[in-house]
Amino acid sequence: xxxxxxxxxxxxxxxxxxxxxxxxxxxxxxxxxxxxxxxxxxxxxxxxxxxxxxxxxxxxxxxxxxxxxxxxxxxxxxxxxxxxxxxxxxxxxxxxxxxxxxxxxxxxxxxxxxxxxxxxxxxxxxxxxxxxxxxxxxxxxxxxxxxxxxxxxxxxxxxxxxxxxxxxxxxxxxxxxxxxxxxxxxxxxxxxxxxxxxxxxxxxxxxxxxxxxxxxxxxxxxxxxxxxxxxxxxxxxxxxxxxxxxxxxxxxxxxxxxxxxxxxxxxxxxxxxxxxxxxxxxxxxxxxxxxxxxxxxxxxxxxxxxxxxxxxxxxxxxxxxxxxxxxxxxxxxxxxxxxxxxxxxxxxxxxxxxxxxxxxxxxxxxxxxxxxxxxxxxxxxxxxxxxxxxxxxxxxxxxxxxxxxxxxxxxxxxxxxx
Amino acid sequence: xxxxxxxxxxxxxxxxxxxxxxxxxxxxxxxxxxxxxxxxxxxxxxxxxxxxxxxxxxxxxxxxxxxxxxxxxxxxxxxxxxxxxxxxxxxxxxxxxxxxxxxxxxxxxxxxxxxxxxxxxxxxxxxxxxxxxxxxxxxxxxxxxxxxxxxxxxxxxxxxxxxxxxxxxxxxxxxxxxxxxxxxxxxxxxxxxxxxxxxxxxxxxxxxxxxxxxxxxxxxxxxxxxxxxxxxxxxxxxxxxxxxxxxxxxxxxxxxxxxxxxxxxxxxxxxxxxxxxxxxxxxxxxxxxxxxxxxxxxxxxxxxxxxxxxxxxxxxxxxxxxxxxxxxxxxxxxxxxxxxxxxxxxxxxxxxxxxxxxxxxxxxxxxxxxxxxxxxxxxxxxxxxxxxxxxxxxxxxxxxxxxxxxxxxxxxxxxxxx
Numbered sequence: 118x119x120x121x122x123x124x125x126x127x128x129x130x131x132x133x134x135x136x137x138x139x140x141x142x143x144x145x146x147x148x149x150x151x152x153x154x155x156x157x158x159x160x161x162x163x164x165x166x167x168x169x170x171x172x173x174x175x176x177x178x179x180x181x182x183x184x185x186x187x188x189x190x191x192x193x194x195x196x197x198x199x200x201x202x203x204x205x206x207x208x209x210x211x212x213x214x215x216x217x218x219x220x221x222x223x224x225x226x227x228x229x230x231x232x233x234x235x236x237x238x239x240x241x242x243x244x245x246x247x248x249x250x251x252x253x254x255x256x257x258x259x260x261x262x263x264x265x266x267x268x269x270x271x272x273x274x275x276x277x278x279x280x281x282x283x284x285x286x287x288x289x290x291x292x293x294x295x296x297x298x299x300x301x302x303x304x305x306x307x308x309x310x311x312x313x314x315x316x317x318x319x320x321x322x323x324x325x326x327x328x329x330x331x332x333x334x335x336x337x338x339x340x341x342x343x344x345x346x347x348x349x350x351x352x353x354x355x356x357x358x359x360x361x362x363x364x365x366x367x368x369x370x371x372x373x374x375x376x377x378x379x380x381x382x383x384x385x386x387x388x389x390x391x392x393x394x395x396x397x398x399x400x401x402x403x404x405x406x407x408x409x410x411x412x413x414x415x416x417x418x419x420x421x422x423x424x425x426x427x428x429x430x431x432x433x434x435x436x437x438x439x440x441x442x443x444x445x446x447x448x449x450x451x452x453x454x455x456x457x458x459x460x461x462x463x464x465x466x467x468x469x470x471x472x473x474x475x476x477x478x479x480x481x482x483x484x485x486x487x488x489x490x491x492x493x494x495x496x497x498x499x500x501x502x503x504x505x506x507x508x509x510x511x512x513x514x515x516x517x518x519x520x521x522x523x524x525x526x527x528x529x530x531x532x533x534x535x
Numbered sequence: 536x537x538x539x540x541x542x543x544x545x546x547x548x549x550x551x552x553x554x555x556x557x558x559x560x561x562x563x564x565x566x567x568x569x570x571x572x573x574x575x576x577x578x579x580x581x582x583x584x585x586x587x588x589x590x591x592x593x594x595x596x597x598x599x600x601x602x603x604x605x606x607x608x609x610x611x612x613x614x615x616x617x618x619x620x621x622x623x624x625x626x627x628x629x630x631x632x633x634x635x636x637x638x639x640x641x642x643x644x645x646x647x648x649x650x651x652x653x654x655x656x657x658x659x660x661x662x663x664x665x666x667x668x669x670x671x672x673x674x675x676x677x678x679x680x681x682x683x684x685x686x687x688x689x690x691x692x693x694x695x696x697x698x699x700x701x702x703x704x705x706x707x708x709x710x711x712x713x714x715x716x717x718x719x720x721x722x723x724x725x726x727x728x729x730x731x732x733x734x735x736x737x738x739x740x741x742x743x744x745x746x747x748x749x750x751x752x753x754x755x756x757x758x759x760x761x762x763x764x765x766x767x768x769x770x771x772x773x774x775x776x777x778x779x780x781x782x783x784x785x786x787x788x789x790x791x792x793x794x795x796x797x798x799x800x801x802x803x804x805x806x807x808x809x810x811x812x813x814x815x816x817x818x819x820x821x822x823x824x825x826x827x828x829x830x831x832x833x834x835x836x837x838x839x840x841x842x843x844x845x846x847x848x849x850x851x852x853x854x855x856x857x858x859x860x861x862x863x864x865x866x867x868x869x870x871x872x873x874x875x876x877x878x879x880x881x882x883x884x885x886x887x888x889x890x891x892x893x894x895x896x897x898x899x900x901x902x903x904x905x906x907x908x909x910x911x912x913x914x915x916x917x918x919x920x921x922x923x924x925x926x927x928x929x930x931x932x933x934x935x936x937x938x939x940x941x942x943x944x945x946x947x948x949x950x951x952x953x
Contacts, residue, residue: 158902162580162909164890187902191878195896203894460609472582476621478613484576484605491580491909 118367118397120338123292125368125398129516133390133417136516139398141207141292142337143199146174148398149414149512151405151505152209152422157182158192158202161427162495163502165204171471171499172506175207177422180285181216185268185275189288197290197335209422210291212282212324212344214298215372215402218257220269259299261316279323283331283341290335293368293400296324298344300373310348310374314357317346321364340367342400349376351388358392368398371418379409379534386416393417407449407508408534411525414512426505430497433486436504437466438528445531451479453497458483471503472496536785536815538756541710543786543816547934551808551835554934557816559625559710560755561617564592566816567832567930569823569923570627570840575600576610576620579845580913581920583622589889589917590924593625595840598703599634603686603693607706615708615753627840628709630700630742630762632716633790633820636675638687677717679734697741701749701759708753711786711818714742716762718791728766728792732775735764739782758785760818767794769806776810786816789836797827797952804834811835825867825926826952829943832930844923848915851904854922855884856946863949869897871915876901889921890914 118125122142129136139146153160153168156179160168168176178198183189195201198208256267263278282297298317301310321343328341343366347354361369371389375382382404393399398419404410405423413421426436433454440446441463451458451465464474465482473482473496485493508528515524536543540560547554557564571578571586574597578586586594596616601607613619616626674685681696700715716735719728739761746759761784765772779787789807793800800822811817816837822828823841831839844854851872858864859881869876869883882892883900891900891914903911926946933942 157906157908158899159906159908159910162913164585164910164913167582182906186906187877187898191898191902194878194880195898201896201899203899459605460612462612478619480605480609480613481576481619481621484609488575488577488600488604490575490577491912492577492582494909495580495582495913 118340120340120367122338123340123367125396127396130395131519132415134415134516134521135417135419136513137398137419139207139419141340143205143207143292144174146207146420147513148419149410149516150174150420150509151410151426152177152400152420153502153505154178154422154424154427155202155204156424157186158198160502161431161498162491163498165202167472167495167499168204168502169206171502172510173502174506175209175420176204177209177211178202178289178291179216180210180213180282180289181220183210183289184213184285185270189285193288193290193334197288199290207293208291209293209400209420210286210289210295211402212295212297213277213285214282214295214344215300217264217266217277218300220256220266259313259316261319264299279320280327283324283327287328287331287334287339290333290337291339292337293340293342294328295370296321296341296343296366298346298372301346301348303349303374303377305348305374307348307350307353310350311353314346314348314353317344318357318360321361321366325364325366342366342368342370342398344370344372344402345389345393346373348374349381349385351384354385354388355392358389362393366397368400369393370400370402372402375404379406379412382409383412383416386413386418390417405505408529408532410508411512411529414516415521415525426501427498430501431494433493433497435465435482435497436501437469439531445533447532449532453479453482453493454486455483465500466504469500469503469507471500473500473503536758538758538785540756541758541785543814545814548813549937550833552833552934552939553835553837554931555816555837557625557837559758561623561625561710562592564625564838565931566837567828567934568592568838568927569828569844570595570818570838571920571923572596572840572842572845573620573622574842575604576616578920579849579916580909581916583620585890585913585917586622586920587624589920590928591920592924593627593838594622595627595629596620596707596709597634598628598631598700598707599638601628601707602631602703603688607703611706611708611752615706617708625711626709627711627818627838628704628707628713629820630713630715631695631703632700632713632762633718635682635684635695636718638674638684677731677734679737682717697738698745701742701745705746705749705752705757708751708755709757710755711758711760712746713788714739714759714761714784716764716790719764719766721767721792721795723766723792725766725768725771728768729771732764732766732771735762736775736778739779739784743782743784760784760786760788760816762788762790762820763807763811764791766792767799767803769802772803772806773810776807780811784815786818787811788818788820790820793822797824797830800827801830801834804831804836808835823923826947826950828926829930829947832934833939833943844919845916848919849912851911851915853883853900853915854919855887857949863951865950867950871897871900871911872904873901883918884922887918887921887925889918891918891921 124140137148279297286294343361347357400420401418434450458479461479515521542558555566676683697715704712761779765775818838819836852868876897879897933939
């Protein structure tokens with residue numbers, strides 16, 4: 118990478134999988150690594166120093182959310198996200214594309230729908246009714262030039278363009294920013310998926326142009342990633358990979374509809390990754406379950422963001438490989454709300470070195486969950502983030518030792534997901 | 536104090552106010568000190584090491600809550616509260632009396648009310664309808680021998696006696712435990728208040744007897760405090776103070792109805808404290824606002840528990856002496872939800888040394904509160920606990936330096952509450 122303060126050095130990369138050292142203006146990540154999500158400039162319920170102590174190297178924040186609240190100007194006045202949220206390490210921001218589309222009820226593409234999208238042209242706040250989407254109403258309208266959407270917070274109206282997305286991300290000041298893209302869903306047909314991918318390619322060019330014309334604002338460079346789209350359609354996905362790969366992005370992200378099953382996602386990765394330049398970092402958007410992580414690393418992905426570890430933690434699902442009898446746990450989870458833990462003095466995972474497992478029993482955690490104490494969510498989040506960090510540490514060590522396949526089998530075979 | 540592991544040494548005590556060193560089996564407190572509340576064996580939303588780092592020396596947990604959930608047996612199996620909740624320092628538990636009475640809708644004292652109190656004798660769960668209290672129904676029935684109440688959690692029926700309260704507190708294993716008392720309210724007449732205080736005195740004898748017959752369970756001694764009742768009626772309060780003071784308790788607490796205003800509470804303290812033995816520690820139950828703390832210290836109180844600092848924090852009220860223009864803040868609070876802080880880069884209190892003030896702006900805190908991020912409550916709680924700890928540090932220093940009156944005036948005169 119040619120940006121000042123950035124370097125992406127593949128330390129070991131026999132097959133597609135690679136171990137790398139990724140330097141950013143806010144420190145080095147060793148990859149493959151999981152990216153913890155802090156949507157609104159906070160990892161929910163956990164102080165940043167506690168997040169860092171889990172071994173988490175990098176955070177992912179959301180442009181859509183921060184644009185709407187508190188607004189990028191406020192963040193910018195702090196000198197960017199790092200100072201605003203007191204996170205010293207690298208940060209990524211998405212482009213806002215995914216949220217614009219996923220928080221809209223569904224995507225409509227007709228003309229003349231503005232009256233439906235903005236039903237109250239007199240200035241009142243439209244009611245946000247997701248149930249109306251089957252009738253063709255939507256909170257989002259996609260055009261070649263711009264996307265119009267209604268805030269999920271207060272019903273206010275907004276316009277995003279590729280340029281606007283980059284401008285907001287320049288103000289937010291993450292180390293790694295993403296090009297603005299349209300996210301299609303499995304409900305879209307091939308014709309629309311192809312049109313959409315091509316529009317995303319044109320938006321990618323506009324993002325690059327705007328990014329290069331507008332320098333960083335906080336005294337350090339930012340890296341811009343392009344996003345491969347194309348749904349789960351081989352020809353479209355392959356073409357998107359080739360088009361985006363040919364553009365002068367600093368890194369590549371794989372986004373959008375990745376299919377309806379893990380197997381379909383693996384196919385999407387098979388179509389995509391061989392078409393991406395080896396020397397650039399690759400990010401897989403929104404994926405963080407254990408089997409997918411192994412399969413994506415195997416195919417050459419470097420970083421992964423996903424809300425699952427933190428969201429599951431808040432719901433009482435703590436990540437763990439084996440149950441007490443040695444049997445593999447479904448989805449690598451223990452549900453700490455379960456009555457069987459009511460007087461269980463053991464830690465969540467006796468083999469875990471996180472503060473939660475070192476200092477607290479399952480009975481205490483269950484008590485906190487049953488009593489609706491926020492500390493439950495915090496302690497659970499710390500454990501799940503440490504689980505993800507340790508998993509990535511094991512993966513990196515196996516790449517160093519040429520034992521990745523053995524590690525993958527040891528994790529996935531007992532669960533039957535290999 | 537003659538319990539092993541305990542000593543209460545008055546370091547300086549010219550007038551009624553005193554600076555003391557209070558040793559417990561789980562470490563030393565310097566008093567006067569604020570006791571942070573961790574009702575359900577957790578200071579809401581904050582890890583214990585973070586609580587300790589604020590300078591908080593001692594926690595207060597609730598027997599009523601922990602008896603109902605998770606049950607004292609579970610806590611006992613962990614070796615007591617300290618290990619259960621990972622708090623290394625001293626802990627106090629109340630007796631359950633206050634919650635039994637305050638979580639009941641109102642207190643009824645007639646005979647033959649059992650059918651009203653436990654409306655569903657067939658075993659179903661009674662509906663907990665506080666609004667029925669004006670009709671004389673209640674969740675609580677007080678008898679000489681026992682108190683019957685309905686759980687606020689699931690409507691289950693329970694009986695507490697003085698002996699049961701001590702048994703539960705022996706199992707919980709706090710360093711300091713409280714005798715079981717009845718809390719009267721300002722709505723009770725003098726006749727009832729007197730009858731109730733006398734019953735509380737008989738319960739105090741029963742607590743002492745049970746406590747001495749049943750040794751501690753976790754390998755260290757506990758100290759038992761008696762509670763002075765008597766409402767806001769001078770003769771009854773004075774008599775209660777004398778009766779409780781004459782019993783062989785390790786310390787004394789002042790509880791119940793302390794009047795309808797701060798001025799009335801100061802009178803209650805004036806009636807009570809001169810009647811308590813100088814050499815025993817004194818705890819003021821449920822009081823923690825700044826003016827009351829100064830007045831109670833001045834009259835000889837050593838420790839104080841109150842939910843206000845933590846509860847206010849969760850509601851966005853951060854403790855601070857002065858506004859930006861130097862004017863005193865009403866109730867020593869800044870409301871961080873206020874729009875004026877939307878892009879305010881200053882810390883909550885530039886003179887504060889807490890992690891929240893060191894690392895975060897008012898704008899960030901306001902953003903977290905507006906975005907319903909739990910981290911807001913955590914960061915605010917840390918600040919308010921540090922505020923209380925610093926206030927107590929200043930008070931102790933002033934007692935050491937014989938400048939308590941000057942300190943009190945400097946805090947209270949600008950606010951007009953002196």
